[in-house]
Amino acid sequence: MGSTEGRDERGPDRSGPTHSELSGHARDVVQARDVAGGIHFHHADRPAGPSPRQLPADVRGFVGRREALDILDGLVEGGTGSQTVVISTIAGTAGVGKTSLATHWAHRVKDRFPDGQLHVNLRGYDAGPPVSADQALERFLRSLGVAPGAIPDDPEDKASLYRSLLAGRRMLIVLDNAAAVRQVRLLLPGSSSCVVLVTSRDRLSGLVARDGAHRLDLDVLAEDEAVQLLRDSTRGHRGPDSEADLVQLARLCARLPLALRIAAERAAARAHMPLGELIRDLQDESSLWTVLSTDEEDDADAVHTVFAWSYRALGDENARMFRLLGLHPGPDFSVHAAAALAGVSVIGARRLLDGLAGTHLISATAYDRFQFHDLLRAFALEQAVRDEEPKGREAAVKRLCKWYLEAMAAAAEVHDAQYADDWHVHAAPTDLTGVPDVSDYERAMAWFTVETDNLVAISRLAAEAGLHEVAWKLPALLRTPFLDRHPVQGWLPMADDALTAAHRSHDVLGQAVTLLGMSIAHRQAHQVTAAVEHSRSALAAARQVDDAWQTIAALVMLGHALRLGRRLDEALRAYEEALEIARRLRLRLWIVWGLIGRAEALLDAGSHDEARECVSATLRELHEGESLGARSECLWVEATIARETGRLTEADHHIGHALHMAYETRNVIYQGQCETELGRIRIATDRADDGLAALQRAASIGRLLGDQVMESTALDVTGLAYQALDRLQEALPFHRLALTGFEEIGDNWRVACALENLAAALDRSGDPSTAASHRLEAVRLLRAYTDQRARSLCSAIESRLSAR
Numbered sequence: 001m002g003s004t005e006g007r008d009e010r011g012p013d014r015s016g017p018t019h020s021e022l023s024g025h026a027r028d029v030v031q032a033r034d035v036a037g038g039i040h041f042h043h044a045d046r047p048a049g050p051s052p053r054q055l056p057a058d059v060r061g062f063v064g065r066r067e068a069l070d071i072l073d074g075l076v077e078g079g080t081g082s083q084t085v086v087i088s089t090i091a092g093t094a095g096v097g098k099t100s101l102a103t104h105w106a107h108r109v110k111d112r113f114p115d116g117q118l119h120v121n122l123r124g125y126d127a128g129p130p131v132s133a134d135q136a137l138e139r140f141l142r143s144l145g146v147a148p149g150a151i152p153d154d155p156e157d158k159a160s161l162y163r164s165l166l167a168g169r170r171m172l173i174v175l176d177n178a179a180a181v182r183q184v185r186l187l188l189p190g191s192s193s194c195v196v197l198v199t200s201r202d203r204l205s206g207l208v209a210r211d212g213a214h215r216l217d218l219d220v221l222a223e224d225e226a227v228q229l230l231r232d233s234t235r236g237h238r239g240p241d242s243e244a245d246l247v248q249l250a251r252l253c254a255r256l257p258l259a260l261r262i263a264a265e266r267a268a269a270r271a272h273m274p275l276g277e278l279i280r281d282l283q284d285e286s287s288l289w290t291v292l293s294t295d296e297e298d299d300a301d302a303v304h305t306v307f308a309w310s311y312r313a314l315g316d317e318n319a320r321m322f323r324l325l326g327l328h329p330g331p332d333f334s335v336h337a338a339a340a341l342a343g344v345s346v347i348g349a350r351r352l353l354d355g356l357a358g359t360h361l362i363s364a365t366a367y368d369r370f371q372f373h374d375l376l377r378a379f380a381l382e383q384a385v386r387d388e389e390p391k392g393r394e395a396a397v398k399r400l401c402k403w404y405l406e407a408m409a410a411a412a413e414v415h416d417a418q419y420a421d422d423w424h425v426h427a428a429p430t431d432l433t434g435v436p437d438v439s440d441y442e443r444a445m446a447w448f449t450v451e452t453d454n455l456v457a458i459s460r461l462a463a464e465a466g467l468h469e470v471a472w473k474l475p476a477l478l479r480t481p482f483l484d485r486h487p488v489q490g491w492l493p494m495a496d497d498a499l500t501a502a503h504r505s506h507d508v509l510g511q512a513v514t515l516l517g518m519s520i521a522h523r524q525a526h527q528v529t530a531a532v533e534h535s536r537s538a539l540a541a542a543r544q545v546d547d548a549w550q551t552i553a554a555l556v557m558l559g560h561a562l563r564l565g566r567r568l569d570e571a572l573r574a575y576e577e578a579l580e581i582a583r584r585l586r587l588r589l590w591i592v593w594g595l596i597g598r599a600e601a602l603l604d605a606g607s608h609d610e611a612r613e614c615v616s617a618t619l620r621e622l623h624e625g626e627s628l629g630a631r632s633e634c635l636w637v638e639a640t641i642a643r644e645t646g647r648l649t650e651a652d653h654h655i656g657h658a659l660h661m662a663y664e665t666r667n668v669i670y671q672g673q674c675e676t677e678l679g680r681i682r683i684a685t686d687r688a689d690d691g692l693a694a695l696q697r698a699a700s701i702g703r704l705l706g707d708q709v710m711e712s713t714a715l716d717v718t719g720l721a722y723q724a725l726d727r728l729q730e731a732l733p734f735h736r737l738a739l740t741g742f743e744e745i746g747d748n749w750r751v752a753c754a755l756e757n758l759a760a761a762l763d764r765s766g767d768p769s770t771a772a773s774h775r776l777e778a779v780r781l782l783r784a785y786t787d788q789r790a791r792s793l794c795s796a797i798e799s800r801l802s803a804r
Contacts, residue, residue, distance in 0.1 A: 051116035052143040055174065056365070058107040059100045061232050063257075064225030068216060072105050075214050076112065076195055090199045090216050094125070094375050095258035095303045098199040098218055099176050106174055106197065113195070115169040118143060120187075121331065124179025125201060125374045128329050128457065133186040136175075137162055138487065140187070148486045149524065149706020155186055163190040170194070177374065181206040226250035226260055233264035238271045245275040252282050252305075258373060259306040262360045266310055269359070282309050307379045310359055321352040322361055323387055324396050325372070326380030329461045330454030332371040336436050337454070340403030341396050346434070369450070394465070401462045401470045405477070407435040407447070408455060412477040414444040448481050456494065463497040471501035472510040479517045487706070488525045492518065512541035512550045519557050523564055526709065526745045531561035552578045552590045559597045563604065566749045568787050571601045592621050592630050599637050606789030608641045615641075632661035632670050636677060643681050651681050672701035672710045679717050688724035695721060709750065712741030716754050719761060728765040735761055749790070752781040756797055768804065775801050 068090075090098045110117055118140050122131045137158040141151050144165045152158050166189040178184050178200040184207060188196055198204065198213070207213040221229065227246045234241070249267075253259035267278055282305065311319060321342050325333065328341060339349035353370055356362045361380075362370045372380065384393060438444040448455075455478055462470035475494040482491050495518050502510030515538035523531035535558035542550035555578035562571035575598040582590035599614035615634045622630060635658035642651035655678050662670035675698035682691025695718045702711030716738035722731035735758035742750040755778040762771035775797050782794040 050143065050145045051114070052118055053116055054119040054143065055106050055110065055117050056103055056119065059104045061229075062100060062104045063229040063232060064221055065097070065101055065104075068101055068218060069105055069108070071216055072197075073109070076109060090197070090218055094201055095256040095373075096218050096220055097257035098201075100257060101218065102174055102176060102197050102199050106172060110172060113170050113172040115171045117172040117174065119174045119176070121176045122178045122183050123331065123374070124177045124183060126177075126331075126377060130179055130183065133183050134158065136183070136187055138490070140173075141165070142485070147704035147706055148483065149488070150703055151487045151706065153487070153489055159186040162187075166194055167191050168193060172197070175199070178202070178204065180204075185211065220255035221250075221257060221260070223247060223250060223255065226253070226255040229257065229260050230264050230267075233261060234268045237268035238275075241267075241275045245279060249275065249279055249282070252279065254303070256303060258360075258375070259303050262306050262310050265358065265360050266313060282306070303375060304379065307361075307376065310361060311379070311383060314356075314359070314361075317348075318352055318355050319383075319387075321349070322356055323380050323383035325356075325362070326377060326382070326384045327393060327396055328400065328454075329457040331457075332365055332369050333454070334436070334451075335368045335370075336407070336434075337400065337403065338370070341400045343396070343399055397461065397465050398467060401458055401465070401467050401474075403435075404451075404455060404458045405470045405474050407438070407451075408474060408477045410435045411438040411444040411448050412481065414438055414441055415448070415481050445481065449485070452482070452486075456490075459494045459497065463501055466504075468501040468505035468507065469510075472498040472505075472507065472514055474498075476510075476513050476517055479521065483521060483524060488521045491521055495521065508541050508545045509547055509550065512538050512545065512547065512554065515541060516550065516554055516557055519554075519561060523557075523561050526564065526747075528561060528565040531564065532558065535561050548581055548585055549587070549590075552581050552587065552594070555581075556590065556593055556597055559594075559601065563597070563601050566604070566785060566787075566790075568601050568605045572598060575601065588621055592618055592627065595621070596630060596633050596637075599634075603637055603640060604789065605787040606644075606792060608645055611637060612641055628661045628665045629667055629670065632658045632665065632667070632674070635661070636670070636674055639674075639677055639681065643677070643684055648681065648685050652685065655681055668701055668705060669707070669710075672698045672705065672707070672714070675701065676710070676714050676717060679714070679721065683717070683721050683724050686724075688721040691721050692718065708741050708745050709747065712738040712750070712754075715741065716757055719757060723761055723764070728761055731761045732758070732765065748781045749785060752778040753793070755781075756793070759800075772801060772804060 090102055106117065106119075120131060120136045120139060122136065124130045134155040137155065138151055141158060141162060142148070144162075146161065146165070152161060168191060171189070171194045173187065173189065173194060173196045175184055175187055175196060175198045178198050179202060181204055184198055184204070188211060198207070203215065203217075204213070208215050220226075227243070227250050230246050230250060231241075249263060250260065253263050263278075263282070267273075267275060270278065311322065314322060321338065321344075324341050325338060328337065333341075335346055335350050335353060338353055339346045342349060342352070344352070350368075353362065357364050357370060361376055362372055365371050388396075436447055438447050455474065459471065459474045459478070462474060475491065475498040478494065479491060495514055498514045499511060499518075502508075502514055515534050519531050519534035519538060522534060535554055539551065539554035539558060542554050555574045559571040559574035559578065562568075562574060575594050578590060579594040579598070581587075582594055595614050595618040599611045599618065602608075602611035602614060615637050618630065618634050635654045639651045639654035639658060642648070642654060655674060659671070659674045659678065662674050675694045679691040679695035679698065682688060682694065695714050698714035699711050699718070702708070702714055715734050719731040719734035719738065722728070722734065735754060739751065739754040739758060742754055755774040759771035759774040759778070762768070762774070779794055779797050779801070782790050782797070785791075785794075
């Protein structure tokens with residue numbers, strides 16, 4: 001009986017969710033394939049997936065909108081049980097309170113949606129790029145428990161998976177600040193059990209006409225509601241103001257909630273100033289704005305008038321902080337980032353931000369995080385252009401980018417320590433504000449998770465601003481934690497910008513580092529040709545600057561990429577060259593990983609004795625208690641060799657220790673490969689029934705990682721387990737699914753192995769003709785390989801064919 005060889009070990013880079021992150025996901029994530037193929041794992045359970053709770057905080061002091069709330073309530077009650085998804089599109093001018101209404105209503109009804117709420121700010125009207133439907137789908141899929149590598153590349157495929165995950169679930173989806181129908185349509189679930197709430201300044205007529213959306217056009221507040229908002233916002237801070245003054249102030253604010261709250265806050269802060277004086281100030285500002293403005297929309301004029309009125313009332317420090325924040329490209333900002341941007345202390349920044357939040361010019365989203373309303377962001381940027389000298393703006397952007405680079409370097413150092421990585425990318429300490437607390441893995445990853453969108457935006461800003469060092473170093477530091485949590489396709493555009501920046505600054509080392517990361521990313525996506533090409537380019541750049549460390553790294557990564565394509569002789573040459581340099585320079589880390597790579601290439605080729613010698617040499621290089629990941633890898637190789645050479649007790653012992661270390665280090669890739677090997681050993685020791693549980697875990701991990709080789713290998717070995725149990729009709733669909741998976745990624749070696757395994761099951765189930773055709777195809781594919789294992793397998797299959 002043949003067996004597939006699903007080895008794809010990546011050396012010292014270890015991308016993929018940690019074990020602790022898996023605990024929040026549904027364990028049986030191969031469910032979709034199980035259902036599609038009509039097959040089930042032995043003793044498989046199906047716990048529910050995550051129930052995200054993503055609504056922002058409810059609006060404090062929400063006033064009025066009774067009619068709109070009643071309409072929304074009626075749409076939900078009327079939509080339950082309907083075959084058409086209920087979509088309420090709240091359209092209206094800027095500052096009219098669309099987001100506030102959507103958020104407040106969502107909190108009122110969230111208990112009706114036990115499966116959770118999804119929320120995204122599509123940023124359709126921000127100064128920066130909007131969030132595309134594709135990007136929003138990726139975020140939602142991750143929130144629903146889909147691992148980065150399991151998220152499809154194509155937006156339509158993403159949408160199909162999204163709809164499948166929401167089918168039958170009762171969820172509320174809030175899509176805030178959509179600028180166009182194209183941002184929304186792919187985010188609509190196919191289930192009538194879900195409700196989608198969209199806010200937009202546009203009427204989104206296509207959504208109504210084509211998708212059956214219910215439109216709710218939101219107007220400014222009624223006069224009595226506007227006056228009530230002013231009263232509520234100033235209560236306890238001022239004495240009673242006259243009705244006439246409050247009505248006049250409400251009218252000057254065009255009865256827009258955003259303008260009303262800013263005006264009310266200014267009035268509250270000047271408790272002893274008669275409201276009439278504040279109104280005269282606002283009228284003067286309005287006259288000035290009318291002269292300066294070319295916008296004929298009264299509402300827009302009112303909003304800008306109130307913004308300018310409030311901005312001019314700020315002290316110099318607060319006004320400077322406000323306008324500089326307009327230069328921040330991300331969706332929100334921390335106190336530390338604001339301090340770096342303005343070049344002030346963290347304590348000073350917190351004081352200034354609290355002051356701006358108190359005037360409603362920014363809003364707090366957490367203890368140390370703030371954000372703009374999109375109109376206020378645009379206004380702040382206008383003031384930065386008007387009131388800051390170009391050199392001042394450039395200096396602020398430079399401080400911000402360098403601070404993010406320093407903070408990311410600190411977080412990456414902690415993250416990469418999990419895997420003994422060090423890509424020689426460092427950020428020189430700045431004299432700015434220091435970095436946030438990223439002193440351990442959990443803190444570092446919590447910071448990275450919150451800052452991901454900002455880091456991507458800063459990477460783009462650095463490239464646009466010509467800050468070449470930041471532009472290539474930041475994506476290099478981002479690579480490993482980013483690819484742990486996001487698809488490869490999200491990082492590669494940053495890498496393209498990084499490579500351009502390194503070229504423009506003639507930084508050949510930066511080119512080498514970036515190309516090396518691109519090789520790793522393409523290999524993670526099983527794109528062998530691109531991985532090999534980028535490794536070779538990284539190697540050429542490293543040699544050009546005579547950087548031995550990067551040269552070794554490029555050679556090892558080249559070996560990994562060649563192994564993935566089963567070009568084993570070339571891979572062994574790359575490892576040998578890396579080892580020669582590493583030994584000469586006594587770089588133990590790379591001696592270890594070069595030896596492990598060589599051991600696995602030899603094992604792939606079926607050279608057991610040489611592979612075992614490499615493992616022994618690796619263990620001699622490791623100090624006591626050092627690098628559990630490398631030890632786990634060695635033990636996995638030893639377990640595989642022992643099984644393949646018939647030493648099954650020894651194999652069982654090694655794989656038990658390897659699994660323990662894999663889980664201790666939270667390395668999910670190691671866990672998946674060790675669980676698969678445990679399944680093989682259970683089959684070999686006549687305990688195939690026990691092996692099914694390990695293989696289910698391996699397939700689930702592969703699915704979570706988006707590692708099609710790992711998942712398909714586990715499925716194929718599951719078929720072997722069912723064959724060992726004489727349950728041939730259960731074995732066949734597993735082999736077929738595995739074969740499809742290997743064909744999808746174009747891995748002819750694994751296709752050939754899966755064909756032989758399927759043929760063995762077909763032979764025993766009474767279909768020798770189909771089995772023979774599969775074996776003929778397997779032989780055709782195997783003749784392209786020259787290593788010992790491939791020749792042996794090809795010969796064995798040919799013998800079975802001739803024995804018919």
